Amino acid sequence: MRLDVLTIFPEYLAALDVSLVGKATQSGLLDVRLHDLRQWTNDRHRTVDDTPYGGGAGMVMKPEPWGEALDAVAPPDGPSQPRLIVPTPAGRPFTQALAYELAEEPWLAFACGRYEGIDARVAAYAGERMRVDEVSIGDYVLNGGEVAVLVMVEAVARLLPGVIGNPESLAEESHSGDGLLEYPVYTKPVSWRGHDVPEILLSGNHGKIAEWRHQQSISRTAERRPDLLAAWGAVLAEDEDADG
Numbered sequence: 001m002r003l004d005v006l007t008i009f010p011e012y013l014a015a016l017d018v019s020l021v022g023k024a025t026q027s028g029l030l031d032v033r034l035h036d037l038r039q040w041t042n043d044r045h046r047t048v049d050d051t052p053y054g055g056g057a058g059m060v061m062k063p064e065p066w067g068e069a070l071d072a073v074a075p076p077d078g079p080s081q082p083r084l085i086v087p088t089p090a091g092r093p094f095t096q097a098l099a100y101e102l103a104e105e106p107w108l109a110f111a112c113g114r115y116e117g118i119d120a121r122v123a124a125y126a127g128e129r130m131r132v133d134e135v136s137i138g139d140y141v142l143n144g145g146e147v148a149v150l151v152m153v154e155a156v157a158r159l160l161p162g163v164i165g166n167p168e169s170l171a172e173e174s175h176s177g178d179g180l181l182e183y184p185v186y187t188k189p190v191s192w193r194g195h196d197v198p199e200i201l202l203s204g205n206h207g208k209i210a211e212w213r214h215q216q217s218i219s220r221t222a223e224r225r226p227d228l229l230a231a232w233g234a235v236l237a238e239d240e241d242a243d244g
């Protein structure tokens, strides 16, 4: 997979060279290219922002540098186009399902917005030749899209075959298995500062352990994410109807 990141703070993305993503890059599974948007400015101050039409606080990222950057990174007459991801509070939710979908893409490009955002015509222009997704990693406001890109790239890269050591561990994760939150995990020592590992996990009875873990997932989900449980309940009801 080729990954391009367009940003005015390329150094923010240095973290991509560490750990999982770093290994994937070294092994050739990932081809990560960072681009400083200011490379495509033409004035002495390398300006990337200006005041918003219609008034309002803050500044907006100018369209011209973005248009030239996109044309340089993904030439309009090129053999293929990337899928462009724009992290923004106004985006569709980034979910494990979307991470799996993005992991199938041969080429992703991420546009890191700063200030109050990017002139809306940039997404419209890019949309003339590539798929554009405005995506939110959560309901809060960051100063820029860079950390959101780090989140999304890690979530996607670890799904690529060969990137994560133990593929089985992917199946049991929260948000990727049965739609419930993951159960609590324990390791040695069996007793630690007055806290003991639940007996059932020491029993060797794998059926009962699986049942206990499932119950833990359900109670955790009910307590922390009732929204997921509602969705899960609906799926269960559907299955029961289907089973008659």
Ligand SMILES: COc1cc(COC(=O)c2cn[nH]c2)cc(-c2cccnc2)c1
Pocket (backbone or CB within 6 Å): 086, 087, 088, 089, 112, 113, 114, 115, 116, 117, 118, 135, 136, 137, 138, 139, 140, 141, 142, 143, 144, 145, 146, 148
């Ligand atoms: C592209 O347009 C953007 C991008 C970002 C950075 O991303 C996030 O904050 C984010 C991504 N998932 N969840 C939050 C922030 C703003 C922004 C800033 C201040 C006021 N209003 C909007 C605009």
